[in-house]
Amino acid sequence: MKSICAIEGVECAGIREGKYGLALVRAAGTAAAVFTRNRVRAACIDLMRERIKKGFLEALVANSGCANAFTGKRGLQDAESMAMIAGDAMGIDPTRVAVASTGVIGRYLNLPLIERQCRFLAGRLARDGQAEEAAAGAIMTTDLVQKHALARRETFAVGGICKGSGMIAPNMGTMLAFIYTDASLRPEDLSSSLRTAAERTFNRVVVDGDTSTNDIAICTATGHAGRVNPAEFSEALEECCRSLAIQIAADGEGATKLIEVRVRGATGEGVAAEIARTIVASPLVKTAVYGEDPNWGRVMAAAGRAGHDFDPERVTLWIGEGEARVPLVERGAILADPARAKRAMQQNRVVFELDLGEGGGEASAWGCDLTERYVEINGRYTT
Amino acid sequence: MKSICAIEGVECAGIREGKYGLALVRAAGTAAAVFTRNRVRAACIDLMRERIKKGFLEALVANSGCANAFTGKRGLQDAESMAMIAGDAMGIDPTRVAVASTGVIGRYLNLPLIERQCRFLAGRLARDGQAEEAAAGAIMTTDLVQKHALARRETFAVGGICKGSGMIAPNMGTMLAFIYTDASLRPEDLSSSLRTAAERTFNRVVVDGDTSTNDIAICTATGHAGRVNPAEFSEALEECCRSLAIQIAADGEGATKLIEVRVRGATGEGVAAEIARTIVASPLVKTAVYGEDPNWGRVMAAAGRAGHDFDPERVTLWIGEGEARVPLVERGAILADPARAKRAMQQNRVVFELDLGEGGGEASAWGCDLTERYVEINGRYTT
Numbered sequence: 001m002k003s004i005c006a007i008e009g010v011e012c013a014g015i016r017e018g019k020y021g022l023a024l025v026r027a028a029g030t031a032a033a034v035f036t037r038n039r040v041r042a043a044c045i046d047l048m049r050e051r052i053k054k055g056f057l058e059a060l061v062a063n064s065g066c067a068n069a070f071t072g073k074r075g076l077q078d079a080e081s082m083a084m085i086a087g088d089a090m091g092i093d094p095t096r097v098a099v100a101s102t103g104v105i106g107r108y109l110n111l112p113l114i115e116r117q118c119r120f121l122a123g124r125l126a127r128d129g130q131a132e133e134a135a136a137g138a139i140m141t142t143d144l145v146q147k148h149a150l151a152r153r154e155t156f157a158v159g160g161i162c163k164g165s166g167m168i169a170p171n172m173g174t175m176l177a178f179i180y181t182d183a184s185l186r187p188e189d190l191s192s193s194l195r196t197a198a199e200r201t202f203n204r205v206v207v208d209g210d211t212s213t214n215d216i217a218i219c220t221a222t223g224h225a226g227r228v229n230p231a232e233f234s235e236a237l238e239e240c241c242r243s244l245a246i247q248i249a250a251d252g253e254g255a256t257k258l259i260e261v262r263v264r265g266a267t268g269e270g271v272a273a274e275i276a277r278t279i280v281a282s283p284l285v286k287t288a289v290y291g292e293d294p295n296w297g298r299v300m301a302a303a304g305r306a307g308h309d310f311d312p313e314r315v316t317l318w319i320g321e322g323e324a325r326v327p328l329v330e331r332g333a334i335l336a337d338p339a340r341a342k343r344a345m346q347q348n349r350v351v352f353e354l355d356l357g358e359g360g361g362e363a364s365a366w367g368c369d370l371t372e373r374y375v376e377i378n379g380r381y382t383t
Numbered sequence: 384m385k386s387i388c389a390i391e392g393v394e395c396a397g398i399r400e401g402k403y404g405l406a407l408v409r410a411a412g413t414a415a416a417v418f419t420r421n422r423v424r425a426a427c428i429d430l431m432r433e434r435i436k437k438g439f440l441e442a443l444v445a446n447s448g449c450a451n452a453f454t455g456k457r458g459l460q461d462a463e464s465m466a467m468i469a470g471d472a473m474g475i476d477p478t479r480v481a482v483a484s485t486g487v488i489g490r491y492l493n494l495p496l497i498e499r500q501c502r503f504l505a506g507r508l509a510r511d512g513q514a515e516e517a518a519a520g521a522i523m524t525t526d527l528v529q530k531h532a533l534a535r536r537e538t539f540a541v542g543g544i545c546k547g548s549g550m551i552a553p554n555m556g557t558m559l560a561f562i563y564t565d566a567s568l569r570p571e572d573l574s575s576s577l578r579t580a581a582e583r584t585f586n587r588v589v590v591d592g593d594t595s596t597n598d599i600a601i602c603t604a605t606g607h608a609g610r611v612n613p614a615e616f617s618e619a620l621e622e623c624c625r626s627l628a629i630q631i632a633a634d635g636e637g638a639t640k641l642i643e644v645r646v647r648g649a650t651g652e653g654v655a656a657e658i659a660r661t662i663v664a665s666p667l668v669k670t671a672v673y674g675e676d677p678n679w680g681r682v683m684a685a686a687g688r689a690g691h692d693f694d695p696e697r698v699t700l701w702i703g704e705g706e707a708r709v710p711l712v713e714r715g716a717i718l719a720d721p722a723r724a725k726r727a728m729q730q731n732r733v734v735f736e737l738d739l740g741e742g743g744g745e746a747s748a749w750g751c752d753l754t755e756r757y758v759e760i761n762g763r764y765t766t
Contacts, residue, residue: 037688038684038687038688039686039687039688039689039690039691039692039693040683040684040686040687040688040695041687067680069680069683069684070680070683070684070695070712070717071717072695072696072715072716104678104680105678105680105681105683105684106679106680106683106712106717106719107680283666283757283761284761287757287758287760287761287762288761288762290758290762291761291762293762295487295488296489297450297452297453297487297488297489297490298488300423300452300453300488300489301421301423301452301453301488303422303423304421304422304423304424305420305421305422305423306422307422308422309422310422312423312453312455313455329453329489332455333455334453334454334489336489370758371758372755372758372759374666374670374758375670375673375753375754375755375757375758376755377670378666378667378670378671378674379670379671379673379674379676
């Protein structure tokens with residue numbers, strides 16, 4: 001399994017000790033990041049918002065088990081110490097080390113543990129599948145599977161790893177994602193491509209509607225492949241981010257099915273995205289998908305509370321995709337064939353397609369069903 | 384059990400046949416209503432938005448089992464027919480009959496059934512506890528218990544019944560509530576009192592964040608008790624609505640615990656209300672309460688994503704109430720005593736109190752825990 005290690009100039013390593021994992025990635029280059037919009041931010045987010053302004057990074061240190069969020073001034077000092085420890089271990093200027101954390105909120109970092117883990121990993125940085133699996137595994141919390149994605153183009157590639165399973169909601173960042181490319185890009189182009197890609201992918205995944213305090217997506221461009229066409233790069237970056245985003249949705253806490261909602265015919269892309277996200281976030285839609293219950297009225301009810309006017313008489317709604325696509329409503333008229341609709345729900349991937357008949361705006365959003373297992377996982381998290 | 388039947392001038396009756404219930408209430412007087420803000424509205428809501436403008440009602444007919452939502456022009460005709468049938472049965476001008484529906488979306492009303500039920504009930508209207516229980520029972524869907532409330536004052540009283548258990552979110556109305564008072568009030572005063580009371584009570588209950596297509600709260604003032612002090616009336620109406628709202632939260636689908644979130648020290652009441660609602664709606668807070676896991680970081684994370692700036696360093700957070708109240712955070716400093724906090728969560732009613740230290744705004748919101756049973760109930764609803 002190779003994604004970030006497919007990118008020239010990237011080396012990584014990872015270790016997990018019980019709930020406490022640590023990943024190091026060494027990759028020097030132009031860098032950009034997007035962050036959580038939550039007002040209660042982790043200390044590492046506050047640090048990175050400043051640090052990324054220089055547009056250049058040499059390495060990354062990320063820990064799981066402790067979010068270092070709601071930890072005040074001490075938390076900020078701890079985040080800086082974490083960068084210092086990692087920089088020292090790798091022989092890198094600490095101000096060029098990115099820091100990310102995920103785990104329980106309201107607890108302080110265990111710096112002696114982090115120091116021991118950094119020293120252990122610094123000598124083991126490598127550019128191979130095993131090192132990448134160790135790094136991707138180290139940042140997991142309730143994730144059941146690792147998440148890797150690679151978008152290859154003729155002259156360059158974009159690869160990423162990420163983690164995310166709960167506290168996932170439509171908002172900038174939405175999880176930890178570390179993306180690398182060998183393309184050479186100006187910081188402002190990289191930043192603008194990352195913003196657009198995050199908006200169309202990570203920000204359209206909803207597991208539970210809870211926005212994390214720690215979300216961050218960082219992209220570093222090592223430049224080994226030289227200059228590239230910016231439009232082609234944006235498209236490849238979006239492909240890589242979309243793959244990671246869908247992997248997060250499919251691995252949502254307790255999920256048994258991936259839900260994809262495609263909205264078109266909206267007055268704009270933003271409107272389509274808000275409606276798609278509201279549907280995919282609805283607990284009633286999510287439980288109906290889990291129960292394979294073709295209760296499509298819940299899809300319409302969720303669309304209606306997204307805050308945008310549309311004419312129910314113009315709406316067309318399908319369930320399923322390809323040959324198995326079943327129309328439920330056609331320009332406002334109810335066509336529902338419960339038996340066929342139920343079959344379309346008996347898949348691992350359930351697609352709803354909604355045409356509002358108002359304009360040319362379209363967007364997709366991804367989520368997962370809501371199961372008893374989600375409740376079980378989150379009822380006993382800190383213990 | 385008497386609440387609306389404690390009000391002079393109110394008679395009622397109800398019947399339930401499997402999933403299909405019908406309630407009639409006869410009460411002539413000044414009337415006001417508040418409605419769902421969902422863009423996809425039930426036909427009865429569209430009808431009532433027009434009908435309530437006259438500020439006077441003589442009766443109400445409400446059915447459960449079919450929401451008559453997303454049913455287009457035929458749905459609107461059906462809602463009018465339902466009022467006509469009920470008016471005919473009771474010998475009342477049909478334009479003075481309020482109509483409300485709750486149940487599955489995207490299905491047409493069974494008018495022959497409604498006609499049979501109306502004719503049966505019209506001769507059985509009564510002002511006693513048995514009739515009121517039949518009416519309150521008839522409008523239940525996934526509700527496990529009936530909901531009645533009575534606020535008595537020296538010269539008048541306000542009584543109400545309501546239903547609501549799922550598809551409950553912060554938005555105007557939020558369920559079916561039928562409230563009666565013997566106070567005599569001008570339509571505009573009644574309307575303004577109802578709006579304020581609904582904003583502070585029904586709109587602050589969240590079960591699952593899904594806003595119904597059919598929410599309505601109607602208040603009829605029979606006037607038998609004569610003129611009253613408007614401020615005293617508003618206060619009594621709010622008491623009655625608050626009791627109904629808390630009963631909805633406690634009877635949330637699958638709930639084992641009531642959650643109350645009190646926010647103070649905000650820059651305004653609206654800000655406090657939005658933060659309180661965001662906390663009480665958070666699936667992660669809800670599952671932590673279910674698991675009796677004192678994971679208070681989730682409360683802070685939810686507060687942070689409510690969309691209002693505040694300084695985490697000024698925040699104080701308690702769990703529990705009265706003598707069992709435990710401070711978790713004091714002006715930003717973490718005090719958490721997990722054992723004491725856990726005890727505070729082992730109650731049927733779990734209270735979080737958050738002081739933002741910014742101003743004088745305060746508000747409360749109510750919800751319930753998220754359990755495996757919610758998933759079970761909603762995974763198989765239409766079948």
